[in-house]
Amino acid sequence: MSLDSESSSSTKDEELRTLRWYHRDLSRHAAEALLLSNGSDGSYLLRNSNEGPSYFSLSVRAKDSVKHFHVQHVDQSYIFGFNQFSSLQEFVSHFANQPLLGSDTGTLIVLKSPYPWCVEEPSIYEAVRVHTAIQTGRTESDLVANAPSLGTKEGYLLKQGAVIKNWKQRWFTLQRHELKYFKDKMFEEPIRNLDLRACSAVQFDYSQDKVNCFCLVFPERTFYLCAKTGVEADEWIKFLRWKLSQNRKGR
Known part of the structure; x- marks a missing residue:
């Protein structure tokens, strides 16, 4: 691995540690169960993808289903569809501007609220934790760490x-x-x-x-x-x- 690659990987890992809606090794099935059980239309989270270490999946609830989109980390950028972001902060800021995603059925999906990992709740799917409630908002700063539990x-x-x-x-x-x-x-x-x-x-x-x-x-x-x-x-x-x-x- 080159010095540039090591630096890029280190920067990526550091950024991911600050992202409250990054669920790391959450599986596709578990993400669907979690978002359908406790999320709302437009709730989303980021997790690792099976495609490889440089790939992530953005899971988004769209009414009664969950759609999954690839996010790839290349050098020091994040590739999402036709968009390229220099950092996760830019990624979050882009979501704050009501972006629309086209699903495979042509339906437009609005990314409304990040689904955080910050409060431990019961294991119901593959040792998944059900998480805290989130305030209606569109940026990471809108998260409410002490909101009422969604353990319902x-x-x-x-x-x-x-x-x-x-x-x-x-x-x-x-x-x-x-x-x-x-x-x-x-x-x-x-x-x-x-x-x-x-x-x-x-x-x-x-x-x-x-x-x-x-x-x-x-x-x-x-x-x-x-x-x-x-x-x-x-x-x-x-x-x-x-x-x-x-x-x-x-x-």
Whole structure:
């Protein structure tokens, strides 16, 4: 390696250490899971690419999907599409000016908000950390390190009745130590609010006549829930178990 190449590599590494939305070895699948679970339309992050040490991937959420774009480091420049940037700061500043990206379907994607790595949250996909919330803004300086956690989850699950053992679809939301369920997504008032600090266990359940079921064990009752898929059930279980572990640490 020449002295110029070594200098270029050193400068690149130093810049990457200052970039709050550089997720290093995050995989493509994990980036998609993270952005779809906790990002919003226009959320983006930078990660290493499998193409080689001089390549990066910019992952961007576009509504209900995630698009990936190559960024190549050549000498002391970053090549992104038809654009060339002399530094990562110039790269960030370019994003601040509402650039548009054309996806493979011709859809224009606006890069709205960087997805930072700065706060540790639960592992739900390949030891991925779910991260901090970010203030709506378009530059790295807009990041809010102490913003409310995005360690939340919501979705439809089937719930078994306490007395009549029938199954009804309910809308569940999980935030902090509260698991609430509603008659439907449109309802503002929950049917019940479960305090996870009182929950002793979350586990798969194979005693029902349905698949993808799991249960939450409380002193007064065990709640039986079913997800649409095994993957979804596994996500809920991992997330709920992380919440329980955090509650125990806080005692």
